[in-house]
């Protein structure tokens with residue numbers, strides 16, 4: 001059992017949990033994730049490691065309440081316990097080889113880019129960050145990004161905060177502006193809903209800028225045992241849990257990936273109804 | 277004297293194909309004794325040579341014949357610490373029973389069924405005593421909690437060593453809990469066996485992926501020796517078009533969802549396709565388990581699609597018979613060539629008929645596709661059960677660990693790997709094999725670990 005040390009609401013339907021899991025912090029690095037089970041009969045659900053405190057032995061995750069297990073988790077309170085918590089899983093990301101990076105976080109994707117942004121800041125290469133969401137109440141980690149980013153851009157679909165439009169609109173401007181500047185962007189790191197990542201990749205392809213995305217595939221074990229998380233990258237089936245979760249976005253077969261993410265949609269919806 | 281072999285009673289195939297209870301009933305006391313009396317007590321006990329852990333077969337059967345099943349269980353436990361498991365899943369017809377003198381007459385003694393009888397009796401009644409612990413001091417880390425690891429841990433603990441088992445999953449047992457289905461191996465029974473192990477003082481750390489949570493070199497800083505029994509969990513796919521359609525699963529994913537994640541219970545939050553038509557590729561135990569599980573989840577039609585012929589099917593004979601009786605359709609000498617979809621979901625499997633040609637590297641005759649024999653098997657779910665290979669996670673975090681091209685860990689005859697103090701066994705060394713071979717390897721390695729620690733002396737004083 002793993003204790004919930006802290007819980008706070010970050011945005012509409014987004015909850016931050018700080019979990020007591022010292023074993024996970026031993027080797028964890030930015031870009032890796034954990035898998036948890038809320039209770040004895042729970043599913044195994046992956047979450048990105050947003051932050052951790054090696055001294056305190058805690059791991060921070062952000063939970064967007066979208067399905068059965070995430071709603072169940074959101075009902076847990078400080079001092080309560082989670083049944084299982086395993087990690088770190090997946091490969092760590094290393095963006096330090098790039099000189100000038102744009103990071104894009106769509107919705108909950110902001111949680112995934114935050115540790116990277118913080119890390120790049122710590123090695124004196126702060127990135128430009130674009131955070132986007134449907135509406136103002138879904139924007140999160142604004143203060144944290146202000147501290148970690150070189151420049152922070154916010155976009156909302158409905159214009160209720162930051163500029164009105166999509167993250168790709170901001171990205172296009174940044175890329176255009178950089179074209180004229182002496183130092184071009186050499187990498188884009190985008191995390192968010194699959195259609196958003198697909199749109200980013202289509203855009204950056206035209207600019208010839210290397211693009212890394214994080215694939216939130218459906219997972220069971222997270223150790224390469226089930227193959228359920230397979231993603232077609234450069235024509236090969238790779239496992240998001242062991243070879244990823246980050247991949248070269250220009251090599252991903254997006255239509256297959258988007259289709260696979262819908263595999264259990266109907267059954268999940270049916271089960272969700274049971275949870276009030 | 278000619279006495280016919282007694283068979284275990286079985287559930288009606290039509291009924292059992294819809295439930296998750298065991299298809300085969302245990303012997304009652306009377307039948308067990310009668311069957312035990314069939315044993316000729318051969319002085320050279322040929323049956324024992326067929327058993328990878330050399331269970332004292334005539335001796336335990338003798339105890340059953342005397343009406344002492346607890347005594348029988350104790351004899352089995354001397355060399356086999358998972359008898360209730362082995363009595364159910366071992367391929368006895370290829371091992372002990374094949375060498376039984378009676379197999380050349382009216383049928384081998386039902387050694388497997390008798391093993392299960394004694395083991396179940398002991399588990400239900402309790403009262404088994406554990407032998408006294410040895411006095412060896414030292415610490416051993418055991419990676420994985422499948423049969424090889426459980427055996428190695430039990431033997432090390434019996435020698436007196438302090439043992440910690442690290443398991444990646446949230447439940448211990450390896451393939452015994454996530455792969456082999458409930459109806460073939462009740463999970464409550466596996467749990468009892470594991471509880472027994474814990475009662476020997478073995479520590480269990482779940483949710484620990486060695487190579488990630490903690491690396492092998494990190495473990496070796498704290499432990500005198502390590503055993504790797506991480507199995508062969510990486511599923512192979514066919515690499516034919518359409519394998520990424522929705523509705524295509526590896527057998528590992530399908531069985532894990534049903535067994536470990538309890539999708540067989542409709543109240544479970546784990547989604548799984550139920551009903552419809554199912555095609556399973558492959559013909560090993562894994563394929564049979566997937567096919568029979570699909571029936572139990574309510575499939576209308578389940579087909580096994582296999583490139584070779586009946587004789588070549590690697591599954592246990594009993595599993596094949598059970599699957600057939602329960603209504604699984606066998607499409608033999610048939611190769612899947614493409615999975616066809618509609619709206620992103622599986623609609624059918626395109627297949628071709630095969631003929632057996634010249635033998636290949638494995639010595640089996642190679643299937644050759646017959647031109648123009650293409651046809652479709654309509655289905656909504658396709659399950660790929662064509663083999664697995666070892667997971668590279670441990671190797672990736674321990675570059676000094678030698679592995680073969682196939683990813684299996686290289687060991688000597690005692691189970692020692694290329695790093696001093698590191699031992700390995702089971703599917704991680706052999707590739708997908710059997711429970712009993714994994715147990716045999718765990719036992720061999722435990723003996724070598726004890727020798728190694730004796731020779732070297734424990735690294736540090738045990739704190740607790």
Ligand SMILES: Cc1cc2nc3c(=O)[nH]c(=O)nc-3n(C[C@H](O)[C@H](O)[C@H](O)COP(=O)(O)OP(=O)(O)OC[C@H]3O[C@@H](n4cnc5c(N)ncnc54)[C@H](O)[C@@H]3O)c2cc1C
Nearest residue numbers: 420422423424444450451455486507561702703709710711
């Ligand atoms: C569906 C199915 C049916 C089968 N039927 C039969 C049968 O009827 N008869 C028979 O004899 N055999 C059968 N087998 C084969 C048999 O189950 C295996 O040969 C046997 O379980 C191998 O044991 P093992 O100890 O090597 O590994 P496993 O049982 O595979 O256990 C390995 C364990 O290690 C864990 N692990 C892996 N990597 C790590 C890591 N990095 N860190 C921590 N833990 C890790 C895994 O989670 C797992 O729990 C079947 C297999 C399957 C899949």
Ligand code: FES
Nearest residue numbers: 222224226227241
């Ligand atoms: S989650 Fe099972 S292989 Fe990746």
